[in-house]
Amino acid sequence: xxxxxxxxxxxQHDITDLVRQARAGDTDAFGRIYEHYVRPLYRFAYFRLKNxxxxxxxxxxxxxxxxxxxxxxEDRGYPFSSLLYRIARNAIVDHWKKKKDTxxxxxxxxxxxxxxxxxxxxxxxxxxxxxxxxxxxxxxxxGDQRDVxxxxxxxxxPNRDIAVIMDKSEEAIRALQYRALKALRERFQEV
Amino acid sequence: MEHHNDHEQRLAEALEYALRLHRKGxxxxxxxxxxxxxxxxxxxxxxxxxxxxxTRERLAPRKELMASILSGTExxxxxxxxxxxxxxxxxRAPEHTVLINSHMRSTLSFFLPIGVxxxxxxxxxxSYFGEFGGNPLATNQLAPEANQLKQAENxxxxxxxxxxxxxxxxxxxxxxxxxxxxxxxxxxxxALQTTSSFESFFEGEEGLSDLESxxxxx
Numbered sequence: 001x002x003x004x005x006x007x008x009x010x011x012q013h014d015i016t017d018l019v020r021q022a023r024a025g026d027t028d029a030f031g032r033i034y035e036h037y038v039r040p041l042y043r044f045a046y047f048r049l050k051n052x053x054x055x056x057x058x059x060x061x062x063x064x065x066x067x068x069x070x071x072x073x074e075d076r077g078y079p080f081s082s083l084l085y086r087i088a089r090n091a092i093v094d095h096w097k098k099k100k101d102t103x104x105x106x107x108x109x110x111x112x113x114x115x116x117x118x119x120x121x122x123x124x125x126x127x128x129x130x131x132x133x134x135x136x137x138x139x140x141x142x143g144d145q146r147d148v149x150x151x152x153x154x155x156x157x158p159n160r161d162i163a164v165i166m167d168k169s170e171e172a173i174r175a176l177q178y179r180a181l182k183a184l185r186e187r188f189q190e191v
Numbered sequence: 192m193e194h195h196n197d198h199e200q201r202l203a204e205a206l207e208y209a210l211r212l213h214r215k216g217x218x219x220x221x222x223x224x225x226x227x228x229x230x231x232x233x234x235x236x237x238x239x240x241x242x243x244x245x246t247r248e249r250l251a252p253r254k255e256l257m258a259s260i261l262s263g264t265e266x267x268x269x270x271x272x273x274x275x276x277x278x279x280x281x282x283r284a285p286e287h288t289v290l291i292n293s294h295m296r297s298t299l300s301f302f303l304p305i306g307v308x309x310x311x312x313x314x315x316x317x318s319y320f321g322e323f324g325g326n327p328l329a330t331n332q333l334a335p336e337a338n339q340l341k342q343a344e345n346x347x348x349x350x351x352x353x354x355x356x357x358x359x360x361x362x363x364x365x366x367x368x369x370x371x372x373x374x375x376x377x378x379x380x381x382a383l384q385t386t387s388s389f390e391s392f393f394e395g396e397e398g399l400s401d402l403e404s405x406x407x408x409x
Contacts, residue, residue, distance in 0.1 A: 042252040134246045153243040178203035185239040
């Protein structure tokens with residue numbers, strides 16, 4: 001636990017340094033920030049939008065907005081990742097609002113906007129099929145169960161952060177996580 | 192029901208423990224040894240979690256995205272600054288004009304009457320001090336020149352008039368003031384000489400050429 005804690009601190013320290021360099025106009029530093037966060041952010045967006053083009057648009061917008069926000073970032077003292085994910089989350093909410101959908105937490109119409117099959121052409125048909133089943137099973141979950149699954153297993157957030165986001169206790173998150181995973185396993189068996 | 196809740200709570204704890212070990216890269220067997228009664232359930236749940244994470248790992252944006260973002264940042268920097276300047280200029284022009292007009296209006300409404308009054312006062316002051324003089328000394332110094340000019344226009348002898356005025360002043364003044372008047376008389380005589388030297392300066396060709404050379408020097 002301690003070593004992991006130190007790793008996180010060291011990583012955060014590196015990112016802070018990169019952000020400082022990027023603020024000074026070092027595009028290489030911004031490139032390294034991009035490499036560090038692009039996949040997690042893309043996955044964050046893809047699991048919620050289920051469309052490669054939209055997910056890439058959101059990812060691109062996040063980095064462009066982050067680039068423009070670099071000056072203001074250090075003054076606020078938040079981890080840089082929180083800025084990125086906040087931008088991404090707001091962008092996804094706006095995306096659903098534009099599509100006459102509800103909030104990020106309510107994906108009831110997600111199934112209707114599933115990818116048309118042209119996403120990720122580098123993936124094999126087998127993998128694409130598996131991915132479709134996973135998304136289908138996720139869609140069948142209750143809203144809070146789907147959210148805790150995404151936060152925990154897609155976004156890799158610790159229970160403490162998920163508890164804050166979902167306004168629940170860590171104990172409640174632990175129980176919800178168990179029930180959500182159990183429900184997902186049942187959906188997999190059905191699918 | 193209570194037993195079910197205890198079982199669920201205990202399984203939730205076991206799952207959390209297994210996930211933490213998995214995150215640290217430790218073998219799942221440690222969890223099974225610690226929670227042998229939940230071995231099968233934990234194996235299913237961890238398999239589900241693993242399937243999710245495999246799906247996640249396969250997802251990646253196109254490689255072109257990086258180039259697109261970097262070009263976007265460049266465009267946002269250059270384009271934004273250009274647009275910013277353009278839009279600001281476009282916005283500023285009318286605003287600036289309005290501001291200037293407004294400022295000018297308020298400034299003119301305040302300063303214009305004052306300026307007119309000041310100019311009138313200046314003209315009046317110049318004419319007043321030029322003709323009568325506020326300072327007695329200045330009056331005495333300037334009066335002969337002014338009188339000389341007027342009297343020259345009227346064809347009167349200037350030196351005589353000046354000496355008469357000095358004499359009149361000397362007669363009516365006290366003995367203490369007589370010294371001052373004497374000095375004033377000598378000043379007047381100097382002034383007359385100066386005036387006559389100016390007149391002679393402007394009379395001849397020589398004077399004009401000197402003036403031109405002086406202007407050239409300046």
